[in-house]
Amino acid sequence: MKKVLLALFAIAGFSSAHAQLTGNLGLTSDYRFRGISQTQNAPAIQGGIDYAHSSGLYIGNWNSSVSSQVYTNGSGVESDIYGGFKKDVYKGLTIDLGTYNYFYPRANVATTGKEFTTNELYAGVGYDANRFGAYTVKYSHAVSDYFGVSNSTGTQYFQADAVVPVVNKLSFVAHAGRTDVANNAQLNYNDFNAGLAYDLKGWIVSAKYYWNTSMASGFATANTVNGQGLTNSTAVVAVTRTFN
Numbered sequence: 001m002k003k004v005l006l007a008l009f010a011i012a013g014f015s016s017a018h019a020q021l022t023g024n025l026g027l028t029s030d031y032r033f034r035g036i037s038q039t040q041n042a043p044a045i046q047g048g049i050d051y052a053h054s055s056g057l058y059i060g061n062w063n064s065s066v067s068s069q070v071y072t073n074g075s076g077v078e079s080d081i082y083g084g085f086k087k088d089v090y091k092g093l094t095i096d097l098g099t100y101n102y103f104y105p106r107a108n109v110a111t112t113g114k115e116f117t118t119n120e121l122y123a124g125v126g127y128d129a130n131r132f133g134a135y136t137v138k139y140s141h142a143v144s145d146y147f148g149v150s151n152s153t154g155t156q157y158f159q160a161d162a163v164v165p166v167v168n169k170l171s172f173v174a175h176a177g178r179t180d181v182a183n184n185a186q187l188n189y190n191d192f193n194a195g196l197a198y199d200l201k202g203w204i205v206s207a208k209y210y211w212n213t214s215m216a217s218g219f220a221t222a223n224t225v226n227g228q229g230l231t232n233s234t235a236v237v238a239v240t241r242t243f244n
Contacts, residue, residue: 023049024062026240031064034157034177035191035212036223037230038078040067046240048080056087058098066104069225071116074107084122096124100140102147109148119144120157133164133171146181154182169199173208186218193236204240209233 024047030037031044038044048062061081068076084098104116124138137160146155159177166172174194181187195208211233223230 020053021049021051021244023047023243024240025243026238028236028238030234030236031066032193032210032234032236034179035189035193035210035231037234038064038066038070040069040225040228040230041232041234042067052086056085057083058086059083067225068107070230071104071107072110074116075105077105079103079105092128092130094126094128096122096126096136096138098122112148112150114145114148114150116148117144118142118147131165133162135163136161142182149181149184149187151183152181156180156182163197166196171197173197173206184218186216187222189213189215189219189231195235202241204242205238206240207235207237209235 026046028044028046030041031039031046044065046062046064048060050058050060052058059081060083061079063080064078065076066074066078068074071078080100080102082098082100084096086094086096086098088094098121100120100122102116102118102120108115120140120142122138122140124136126134126136128134138158140157140159142153142155144153146152149155157177157179159175162172162174164172164174172194173196175192177191179187179189179191190213191210192212193208193210195206197204197206212231215231220229220231
């Protein structure tokens with residue numbers, strides 16, 4: 001069960017300091033980031049590598065295919081670099097502080113030429129209740145413009161995640177998030193997903209349902225590509241594996 005918890009929180013953006021060097025590989029039917037499809041509702045292949053020191057310091061890289069129609073003029077790749085400090089401070093209670101940086105080689109907003117590159121600082125608190133599940137809350141703060149949106153430095157993202165054992169190797173997973181785009185309130189919204197995950201001999205197979213709320217008309221228009229909505233409610237199936 002612990003393997004399921006670690007793998008799912010890695011997917012959710014929480015790095016683990018339980019092993020020194022790990023790799024991960026995944027395939028998903030739709031890459032959803034904070035409720036928005038990054039692949040124009042199409043599959044993505046993903047993978048990365050993490051190094052964690054026993055002191056709590058860690059660094060990593062994660063990559064995914066993305067739509068070149070969403071991230072225009074680019075190579076169709078997202079490549080992220082992150083690092084921070086994560087430590088168990090009291091009987092399963094952990095703190096996680098760091099920086100997460102999103103890169104999209106050669107991609108820029110077609111109308112303005114602005115790059116999509118985004119840099120965030122984050123702080124998280126987690127609690128591992130063993131057989132009762134694992135729970136985290138996390139706050140991210142953009143120290144650059146937010147994914148090509150002009151004058152959006154200071155954008156905030158709030159999230160809460162849970163992984164709750166159901167039976168044997170099956171877990172219930174849930175996420176809730178809130179995006180507040182600085183100086184662009186018309187782009188604010190909430191995102192949610194919930195589903196099940198199963199540990200199949202080290203491969204984590206998950207099925208989740210994604211939906212968003214409180215979307216203003218500006219948000220809906222900004223997240224439409226060639227008539228396709230990138231925020232429509234949908235089910236997503238994924239399989240991932242962490243290698244030690």
